[in-house]
Amino acid sequence: MTKDIFAVWKSSSSRIQLILFSIIGVLGLQYTFLGEIEESNSVVATLFQIYT
16 A cells, blocks of 8 residues: 655645745744743753753
């Protein structure tokens, strides 16, 4: 049983949703990571990112 792993890219609505979700997710992650570095230090921020 094989599935087309690129099927999500064939529909323009799902393609836009995936791209927006990826961009917003990465921006949110970077914002919280840099905020944590500002509040404490890079070691603590890295540990929080790994273990949460």
